[in-house]
Amino acid sequence: MTTIGSTSSSSGIDPATMAAQLVAAERAPTDTRYAATQTKITAQVSAVATLRSAFSNLDSSLTVLQGGSTANARAVSLSANTGFSATAAAGAARGSYNVEVLSLAAAQKLASSGFSGDGTTVVGTGNLSISYGGKTLSVDITTANGTLSGIRDAINTAAGGSGISASIVTGDDGAHLVLTSLDGGTANQISVTASGGDGGLAAFSYDGGAGSGMTQLVAASDAQVKVDGVLRTSSSNTITELVQGVTLNLKAAAPGTVISMDVATDTSAQLSAVKDFVDKFNAALYAIASTTNYNASTKVAAALNGDAMVRGVTSQLRNTLSANVVDLKSLGISIGTDGTLTLDQTQFNAGLSKDPAALSRVFGSGSDTMAGKMATTMGAMIDSGGLLSTRSDSLTAQTKKLDAQKEALDTRMAAAEARYKAQFTALDTMMTKLQSTSDFLTQQLKKSSSDD
Known part of the structure; x- marks a missing residue:
């Protein structure tokens, strides 16, 4: 088939x-x-x-x-690349200006006396009231956080990364708690008052007087710059809008040195x-x-x-x-x-x-x-x-x-x-069936012929 x-x-x-x-x-x-x-x-x-x-x-x-x-x-050109740099925004006031950098802004830094030991010893308990830049932090210190590192962490937590920072610097004379203002200028000076507890926190007090427990490493200072005789005092070394649209970045104080600044298209x-x-x-x-x-x-x-x-x-x-x-x-x-x-x-x-x-x-x-x-x-x-x-x-x-x-x-x-x-x-x-029929008929005819 x-x-x-x-x-x-x-x-x-x-x-x-x-x-x-x-x-x-x-x-x-x-x-x-x-x-x-x-x-x-x-x-x-x-x-x-x-x-x-x-x-x-x-x-x-x-x-x-x-x-x-x-x-x-606008583009800014200076007669000498010393004391400051300057950039100008679009539309800044064009013209020539005389610039004199009188002083730079600096952030205050305080340090405690050195503490010996392995860092696990409680150095004091009570309360630290830290004032800076119009703000005051109240930091409670107990035996649970009264170590030097615990006090550092408590201050940083209370500050939340803004205004002031506490760190530990270790020297030959021991570990020092260092307080640094994160903002320059005299308006951001630090004062610390210790109260209550065992009296050990007095080592971290500071009011600028001789009886302060901490020592000032860097004094707070303001930036002062004159443009065409006009004085600007700032807590930052970045001065804006003293000249319309121009930003001054103060780098070095040079009283008596006047730099010519041209603002042009x-x-x-x-x-x-x-x-x-x-x-x-x-x-x-x-x-x-x-x-x-x-x-x-x-x-x-x-x-x-x-x-x-x-x-x-x-x-x-x-x-x-x-x-x-x-x-x-x-x-x-x-x-x-x-x-x-x-x-x-x-x-x-x-x-x-x-x-x-x-x-x-x-x-x-x-x-x-x-x-x-x-x-x-x-x-x-x-x-x-x-x-x-x-x-x-x-x-x-x-x-x-x-x-x-x-x-x-x-x-x-x-x-x-x-x-x-x-x-x-x-x-x-x-066609297969037809072929089969044809084959059959052929065979029959052959057989008939042979019989004859």
Whole structure:
């Protein structure tokens, strides 16, 4: 008996192979069409991602320029690098100032006498009242925490890491409890009063007098600095707003030494920001070109060739530049025949020196500036719900639709293959029976002839 699908069938028919070949031929045109569609969608997804990245980078550079920190950037120069350093925030008052550092702020530090032993001996009980910077800590000391390390820990716990710190320093004469003000200046001087208990805590008292139990290692002092003769006293060596927008970091006292400090427009920061814009704009144009070009020799078009959305944004960018060509030129920015920008640093510095307002006219925060209009264009492309997001959503929907079509095709072709296989199997069975009948008749005829 012949097995269905077996190549040993007397009819010579292989139902499974013939069904598979018939289905492959039937679905080939559709598979080719689906593959081409998938390739097109994938290329467009990649192209949209390329544009989104380039436009986002351009938008970021515009944000920096429009933020005000660029147009109002300031740089500080000193006649001598001694005594202090200085930084200026955007918009700091420009001008020349004479600075004299009279003294530095220092944080007070106190130390007890040395205690001998292994650190497990109770050195006192009672209460320590520690005052500093307008605050007072009340620290109870018992036999449970009356060791030197226990007193240290109790003080640090009560302080909570703010204002004062206790530590132990061990020298040849024993272990010393050291109290350090965490804030400089005379307003943060430390005083310690011991009361109650066994009297042992008197070793940690301090009021600045001769009877104090602790010794002052570092005296509290205030920073004093003069700018153009105006005196500022501070508990910190970081002085802010003595000059509007300028921060002074005092490093060494030099009474009688006057340093000249100049606060001016930071053209290097402005140049860097504008150069970044030029680079990002050119990169955006390259992204547009690479996703829309057409190779005449190979007759191959990029994924977004002829796309109306891309043509629209390209036109808006070029129109925005054209409307500001005069101000751009005054800043050393020229527009090439291909639309790309070139920045001449020498012309930029000269133009900014001649017309400082040009930078704000072109890159200011207003919606009517070149940067403002370009930022609006970029927002329409990259913002949530913008054109690129809409296009991405459309491509995602197309991909899902194509996947569904592929799945439906697979289902139809599987059914067709099963049907074809059944038909070929039936044909094979019929032909096998016919062959058997033919063989039987042949044998009968041969037998009849031999009998004659």
